[in-house]
Amino acid sequence: MEGTAVRGRLTWQTATVRAVTDETPKVRTLTLEVPDWPGHRAGQHVDIRLTADDGYQAERAYSIASAPGEPLALTVERLDDGEVSPYLTEDLRPGDVLEVRGPVGGYFVWEPATGGPLLLAAGGSGVVPLRAILRERSQAGSTVPVRLLYSSRSWEDVIYQTELDVPMDGVQVIHTLTRSQPPMWKGYARRVDAKMLAEVAWTAADGPLAYVCGPTNFVESVAAGLVGLGYPAGRVKTERFGATGQ
Amino acid sequence: MEALDDAAVDGNAIGGLLMEVFGTEMTTATGICASCGAVSQVAELAVYRPGLGTVARCRSCDAVLMVFVRIREVTCVDLMGLASLT
Amino acid sequence: MSPVSRGFHRKRQEAPAGRVPPGQYVTADFPVLSAGPTPHTPLAKWTFSINGGREPKSWTWEEFRALPSEQLTTDIHCVTRWSKLDTMWEGVSLDVLLGAVDYDVAFALAFSDGGYTTNVPVADLLGGKAWVAYSFGGAPLGAEHGGPARLLVPHLYFWKSAKWVRGLRLVDVDVPGFWENYGYHMYGDPWKEQRYAGD
Numbered sequence: 001m002e003g004t005a006v007r008g009r010l011t012w013q014t015a016t017v018r019a020v021t022d023e024t025p026k027v028r029t030l031t032l033e034v035p036d037w038p039g040h041r042a043g044q045h046v047d048i049r050l051t052a053d054d055g056y057q058a059e060r061a062y063s064i065a066s067a068p069g070e071p072l073a074l075t076v077e078r079l080d081d082g083e084v085s086p087y088l089t090e091d092l093r094p095g096d097v098l099e100v101r102g103p104v105g106g107y108f109v110w111e112p113a114t115g116g117p118l119l120l121a122a123g124g125s126g127v128v129p130l131r132a133i134l135r136e137r138s139q140a141g142s143t144v145p146v147r148l149l150y151s152s153r154s155w156e157d158v159i160y161q162t163e164l165d166v167p168m169d170g171v172q173v174i175h176t177l178t179r180s181q182p183p184m185w186k187g188y189a190r191r192v193d194a195k196m197l198a199e200v201a202w203t204a205a206d207g208p209l210a211y212v213c214g215p216t217n218f219v220e221s222v223a224a225g226l227v228g229l230g231y232p233a234g235r236v237k238t239e240r241f242g243a244t245g246q
Numbered sequence: 247m248e249a250l251d252d253a254a255v256d257g258n259a260i261g262g263l264l265m266e267v268f269g270t271e272m273t274t275a276t277g278i279c280a281s282c283g284a285v286s287q288v289a290e291l292a293v294y295r296p297g298l299g300t301v302a303r304c305r306s307c308d309a310v311l312m313v314f315v316r317i318r319e320v321t322c323v324d325l326m327g328l329a330s331l332t
Numbered sequence: 333m334s335p336v337s338r339g340f341h342r343k344r345q346e347a348p349a350g351r352v353p354p355g356q357y358v359t360a361d362f363p364v365l366s367a368g369p370t371p372h373t374p375l376a377k378w379t380f381s382i383n384g385g386r387e388p389k390s391w392t393w394e395e396f397r398a399l400p401s402e403q404l405t406t407d408i409h410c411v412t413r414w415s416k417l418d419t420m421w422e423g424v425s426l427d428v429l430l431g432a433v434d435y436d437v438a439f440a441l442a443f444s445d446g447g448y449t450t451n452v453p454v455a456d457l458l459g460g461k462a463w464v465a466y467s468f469g470g471a472p473l474g475a476e477h478g479g480p481a482r483l484l485v486p487h488l489y490f491w492k493s494a495k496w497v498r499g500l501r502l503v504d505v506d507v508p509g510f511w512e513n514y515g516y517h518m519y520g521d522p523w524k525e526q527r528y529a530g531d
Contacts, residue, residue, distance in 0.1 A: 107289035
């Protein structure tokens with residue numbers, strides 16, 4: 001299946017929640033079962049739709065957190081003023097149903113044949129599709145070198161903490177905590193800037209491929225920074241989540 | 247007073263909508279702006295969703311390239327801002 | 333038929349009838365909804381023009397701010413279903429602006445920086461029903477909410493209150509603006525729930 005396009009289903013399918021896992025106080029992963037799920041690629045997302053008993057519907061898009069071949073998993077961050085995310089992160093339980101459409105996306109995707117070295121830059125919940133990429137890399141036994149630069153508000157907000165803490169051959173994870181840091185923190189403690197990128201990112205001469213995902217301001221700033229370091233614009237893939245405070 | 251800014255995502259966010267409208271994956275499709283000639287993948291367009299509809303704009307010149315409005319279960323699709331979409 | 337997701341419901345409850353139009357909920361927020369990037373026209377280059385009368389008429393920012401202005405408190409209603417109560421504005425009445433022009437047509441198309449347009453009958457701009465507003469909540473109108481000045485026509489759905497307004501084109505037929513072209517109602521009376529063409 002490597003390298004072949006997986007066509008998403010055009011219509012809404014019913015998904016059943018199989019498991020919920022709290023990642024952080026505000027973030028939860030939902031494992032879903034979808035009959036006839038066509039499979040997905042690392043980096044893709046799904047659209048979900050909820051229907052209330054008065055017929056009211058709401059739709060949102062969430063990145064797929066799992067690798068190809070793994071059950072469909074979505075990681076959702078609760079937005080305080082949200083309408084859908086509080087329901088998904090607090091109320092939804094195994095056995096409940098929702099609708100999904102997809103998988104969606106052919107641009108912000110990676111498989112081992114795509115190559116590298118990879119510079120993955122995550123702002124907050126932008127880490128979700130990048131984690132799917134890392135899982136696919138492991139699963140496929142790829143040795144493409146990876147650097148993940150992951151910006152979070154605080155250590156408590158770091159998603160997949162344990163998983164990212166496990167040393168992975170050829171993968172460097174660099175955290176920056178922008179609002180508060182644990183005592184004895186020796187890592188970066190500020191928003192990603194040009195100086196940090198210059199220290200962390202592969203040099204342009206390495207021929208890297210970058211995937212940048214998160215709030216719009218984060219993505220635009222980091223993408224511009226990478227282009228400033230000489231990355232060809234066509235080698236910087238971006239996925240903007242809109243404005244969420246960070 | 248908190249402003250809920252829903253604007254300014256990119257074409258990735260409307261991948262599902264595009265799939266429904268065009269019947270296929272479109273985020274890697276190439277659009278040419280009819281105003282300034284800029285060539286871009288749909289995934290990289292600037293997308294605004296003010297609730298009334300979805301507006302995709304050229305990142306170079308801000309011209310409106312695509313508009314999608316869904317009213318009473320029918321989606322109106324306007325691609326007139328594109329010189330081509332392949 | 334979509335399956336119901338147990339326990340999911342719309343977050344906001346509709347407000348009791350009377351104070352807000354049908355189908356609306358009350359919010360304390362002021363959502364920023366834009367169809368394009370926020371323009372940043374320098375005040376030195378800003379003008380408000382009325383075209384389509386006997387002679388075109390235009391005001392610079394200084395000339396515009398020298399006109400008599402009013403403060404008002406009003407409710408606003410967005411077609412996306414939020415209503416915001418008791419909003420405070422300051423602006424120049426369209427009675428003053430249109431009063432400076434000689435014209436005999438019945439419709440107007442408001443146009444804005446960035447290309448947005450929306451149509452309003454001239455009668456709905458007169459009689460103390462519409463302003464070009466430059467201040468919100470006692471402070472200069474922020475760029476993301478349409479500053480330096482936006483059209484304010486609170487008796488119609490708020491998409492008619494064009495952000496970053498730069499003028500009116502007076503015309504003798506009702507010409508659809510940006511959203512009206514795609515099926516939104518030509519008039520847009522929230523109390524008659526005129527959201528879409530045909531309502």
